[in-house]
Amino acid sequence: MPPGLDNLKHIVVLMMENRSFDHMLGSLKAVNPQIDGVTDQLSNPDTTGAPVKPQPLAEFQGQLLPDPDHHFPAVDLQIFGGDTSPGRVANMQGFVKSYFNQQRDVGHSQKIMYYFSQDQLPVLTTLALEFAVFNRWFASIPGPTICNRAFAHYGTSFGRVDMNPFDVIEPFKSIYSRLIAANPQRTAKVYYYDTTSSTMEVVNLLQNEPELFGTFNQFLQDCDKGNLPDYSFIEPNYSDHDTDAGEEVANDQHPDHNVQAGELFIAQVYGAIKSNTNLWASTALLVVYDEHGGIYDHVVPPGCPADKFTAAANDTGTGMEFKFDRLGVRVPAILISPWIKKGTVVVDRTFDHASIPATVTKFFLGDYVPRSPRETSADVFIEPNTGAVDPARNLLSLDTMRTDCPDFDV
Amino acid sequence: MPIIHVPRPPQRSMDPDRPVNLLLKNQAEHLQHAERRLPLKYRSKIYVKAIKTEGEAARYIREVTEAIHAAHADAAAQRARRVPKRKSGLEIAAAGELPGKKRKTAGKARKSSGKSGRKK
Numbered sequence: 090m091p092p093g094l095d096n097l098k099h100i101v102v103l104m105m106e107n108r109s110f111d112h113m114l115g116s117l118k119a120v121n122p123q124i125d126g127v128t129d130q131l132s133n134p135d136t137t138g139a140p141v142k143p144q145p146l147a148e149f150q151g152q153l154l155p156d157p158d159h160h161f162p163a164v165d166l167q168i169f170g171g172d173t174s175p176g177r178v179a180n181m182q183g184f185v186k187s188y189f190n191q192q193r194d195v196g197h198s199q200k201i202m203y204y205f206s207q208d209q210l211p212v213l214t215t216l217a218l219e220f221a222v223f224n225r226w227f228a229s230i231p232g233p234t235i236c237n238r239a240f241a242h243y244g245t246s247f248g249r250v251d252m253n254p255f256d257v258i259e260p261f262k263s264i265y266s267r268l269i270a271a272n273p274q275r276t277a278k279v280y281y282y283d284t285t286s287s288t289m290e291v292v293n294l295l296q297n298e299p300e301l302f303g304t305f306n307q308f309l310q311d312c313d314k315g316n317l318p319d320y321s322f323i324e325p326n327y328s329d330h331d332t333d334a335g336e337e338v339a340n341d342q343h344p345d346h347n348v349q350a351g352e353l354f355i356a357q358v359y360g361a362i363k364s365n366t367n368l369w370a371s372t373a374l375l376v377v378y379d380e381h382g383g384i385y386d387h388v389v390p391p392g393c394p395a396d397k398f399t400a401a402a403n404d405t406g407t408g409m410e411f412k413f414d415r416l417g418v419r420v421p422a423i424l425i426s427p428w429i430k431k432g433t434v435v436v437d438r439t440f441d442h443a444s445i446p447a448t449v450t451k452f453f454l455g456d457y458v459p460r461s462p463r464e465t466s467a468d469v470f471i472e473p474n475t476g477a478v479d480p481a482r483n484l485l486s487l488d489t490m491r492t493d494c495p496d497f498d499v
Numbered sequence: 500m501p502i503i504h505v506p507r508p509p510q511r512s513m514d515p516d517r518p519v520n521l522l523l524k525n526q527a528e529h530l531q532h533a534e535r536r537l538p539l540k541y542r543s544k545i546y547v548k549a550i551k552t553e554g555e556a557a558r559y560i561r562e563v564t565e566a567i568h569a570a571h572a573d574a575a576a577q578r579a580r581r582v583p584k585r586k587s588g589l590e591i592a593a594a595g596e597l598p599g600k601k602r603k604t605a606g607k608a609r610k611s612s613g614k615s616g617r618k619k
Binding site: 149150156211212215234235252253283284285286287288289291292295296299300327328329330331336339343344345346349350352353356493494495497498499 | 522
């Protein structure tokens with residue numbers, strides 16, 4: 090058994106908001122050509138037909154106003170370029186057109202193609218270059234936040250592509266319920282930033298199982314004391330708000346929140362784990378984004394096995410039904426552990442948020458039924474530590490722990 | 500390896516008066532969905548449709564989130580305080596009855612005692 094897997098006791102997932110892979114990590118192709126980022130050959134037509142190239146002109150705040158549309162119909166336009174014909178082919182040519190629809194300003198619409206330079210995002214780009222970055226991690230559906238986060242919690246969105254409240258449908262249980270009901274029992278927690286930020290999983294998890302939740306301060310304490318559960322899911326701060334301890338700046342990176350605040354938050358999560366030597370040796374941290382936020386990415390989302398549920402034509406907003414047989418737009422995803430070889434780029438394997446419950450379930454529980462068809466078919470980012478481990482798939486592959494991992498001044 | 504500097508966001512990035520974004524609006528609606536199932540004493544006095552700013556959304560989100568936690572905590576506390584159920588007279592009598600002995604009916608018991616609610 091590889092020592093990285095043998096030592097692994099905790100999996101932590103931090104899910105940020107609404108930024109695409111090219112927007113955040115596209116600059117890294119110039120540093121490591123294996124990373125499928127931005128090239129000079131990429132473009133999108135604006136509404137005059139002129140090609141608009143991606144440019145490293147993204148700003149931390151105040152640029153993507155209004156918030157780019159990322160609901161199902163808009164993302165359909167972004168992916169298919171406006172083609173609604175049967176047998177259409179995805180071409181990722183509709184981003185500028187989609188953003189134009191919101192303000193009818195040609196110049197402003199081109200900003201959807203902007204991306205960050207490496208030095209603007211020291212935390213995310215360092216982590217991507219130091220650990221394992223996924224070339225092919227996609228949002229689970231070509232749509233908005235709530236449904237995509239549902240895939241991370243349940244392995245399905247129960248047929249939903251919108252932002253309305255929904256009830257879970259048996260028999261598919263959340264990853265938390267599975268772990269807690271297991272024999273022997275496992276532990277799991279959702280750490281929201283604080284009660285003012287709360288969680289995006291209200292109607293089912295918060296309403297029915299509030300004991301699952303802790304705050305970010307508790308996460309920090311749990312890291313310090315070595316009390317982290319087997320599985321942790323962290324939600325960022327979704328709003329600027331006042332607290333008894335002072336002002337809290339939103340750090341989810343959802344437009345138009347300041348991207349630097351999110352960088353700081355990611356560094357704090359990383360630092361909290363790393364500062365406890367035992368925890369650092371036994372934890373894998375996945376930093377991932379829930380969806381692309383309407384922002385440009387060049388990689389065509391692949392098809393996938395259909396889910397058990399179908400979104401009806403009049404529920405998608407496109408006039409076409411959706412069988413959950415195509416993934417959403419690509420998002421940044423980085424797996425962090427001192428057992429990962431520096432500069433790892435995961436190529437030729439496709440992941441989406443269903444990979445999260447799939448991975449956590451297989452690692453801690455082994456074979457488990459029932460799970461959604463999408464989760465059952467999802468690839469895992471950590472190999473189970475039972476039985477033979479395929480060295481070609483195992484990302485925690487080093488024989489000895491690295492001692493050269495970066496530190497941030499948080 | 501040198502420690503990597505992480506720039507802090509400027510103070511002006513904080514703006515609770517920023518118009519509320521769709522994500523927070525949706526989150527508030529999900530919390531309203533949950534709030535409607537809470538007993539009246541836990542409910543906020545905030546009208547969700549009137550929320551226009553991020554700060555207003557934040558206040559509502561906090562209030563309902565904490566109310567959900569409080570409702571569950573109160574229910575758990577009640578469960579812990581529950582008094583054991585008192586046994587009825589029949590249960591006590593049955594517990595003391597010897598095997599094989601017939602019980603007198605209530606009517607016969609009253610007649611034999613000579614007591615009656617009615618005047619003859």
